[in-house]
Amino acid sequence: MSANRPELSAFLRAMRSRVQPHDVDLPAAGRRRTPGLRRQEVAQLAAVSIDWxxxxxxxxxxxxxxAVLDAVAGALCLSEAERHHLHLIARGEAPPARHVPAPASDSLRRVLAGLPATPAWILDFRFDVLAHNEAATALFGPGFTVGTNTAEPLFLDPGTRAFQLDWDRIAREHVGNLRANLTRHPDDPRLRALIDHLRRASPDFAAWWDDHTVQERINGTKRVMHPTAGIMTLRYDVLAVQDGSDQRLQVITAADAPSEEALRSLIYPPSRLRVAN
Structure with a gap:
């Protein structure tokens, strides 16, 4: 390892220098003595301390x-070859293969296809998105895509936290579900890496994880603050498929008439209706 320390230092500095703040949605405030990101910005993006x-x-x-090396690789926008090199010089071994979620079950895909006007998506037990419809994209935005994880931004992204007006309750439900899921899948490396990352990066997650809450999230009501549609009160239902895949179909419906109108305005915006007519 000592022979690789100069290479690790030089590599991280070089990778940091080529990433501009606007590349990672950070403000370019103040003059910069050197090009690229500051160390503090990389730490912020990777959800680690600046000292570390x-x-x-x-x-x-x-x-x-x-997991933490992969977080740094993501913060620095590394390619797969560069990620591989980072693991070799920092750990002395190749990184594990990137997780590829299993395909959504056929039964849940059929249900999803039958809900074009209702935001719906399919998750696995790691909270990875396996499939979704256009109505879900209209509600959550273009960043809601297959392969993303819904638990990470809930705890680590300020925008996602602001969207969820009942954040404490919804976040605790996620912690309880992840603990229940870990009991069923104790040897899943992706699930363990996700939980370890959230425990390091989020004090709220760490505190709630340590109180040993176990919860199966089935249904409920929550309020959200959409950037264009405003405040909506929504019902959510979680439906499990009984085929051994441990996948879930999540469905959103409006809880009142104003929320129904706001939700429909997102799914069927006036511009889309004009084109259709």
Whole structure:
């Protein structure tokens, strides 16, 4: 490892210098003495402490975990080849293969196809999105795509937290569900890496995880603040498929007439209706 420390330091500095704040949706405030991101910005994007990242860049953190290295790789916008190189020089071994979610079950896809006007999506037990309809994209935005994880932004993204007006309750439900899911899948490396990452990066997640809450999220009502449609009160239902895949269909419906009107305005905006006519 000591022979790779100079290479690790040089590589991280070089990768940091090529990423501009606007590349990762950060404001470019103030003059910069050197090009690229500041160390503090990389730490923020990777959800690690600035002290830890400085020590990583100086080669003084021992052998970092694979999940946190992947978080740094994501913050620095590394390609797959660059991610592979980072793991080799920081850990002395190749990184694990990137997780590819299993396909959504046929039965849930059929249900999803029959709900064009209702936001619906399919998750696995890791909260990875396996499939979704256009109505879900209209509600959550273009960043809601297959392969993304819904638990991470809930705890780590301020915009997602602001969207959920009942954040404390919804977030605790996610923690309880992840604990229940880990009981059923104790040897799943992707699930364990996700939980470990959230425990390090989110004090709220860590506190609620340590109180051993176990919960199966089935249905409920929540309020959201949509950037264009405003406040909506929505019902959510979680339907499990009984085929051994441990996948869930999540469906959103409006809880009152104003929310129904606002939700329909997102799914069927006036511009789309004009084109259709």
């Amino acid at each position: 990242y400085i020590r990583l860049e100086q080669g003084r953190v021992g052998v970092p975990g694979t």
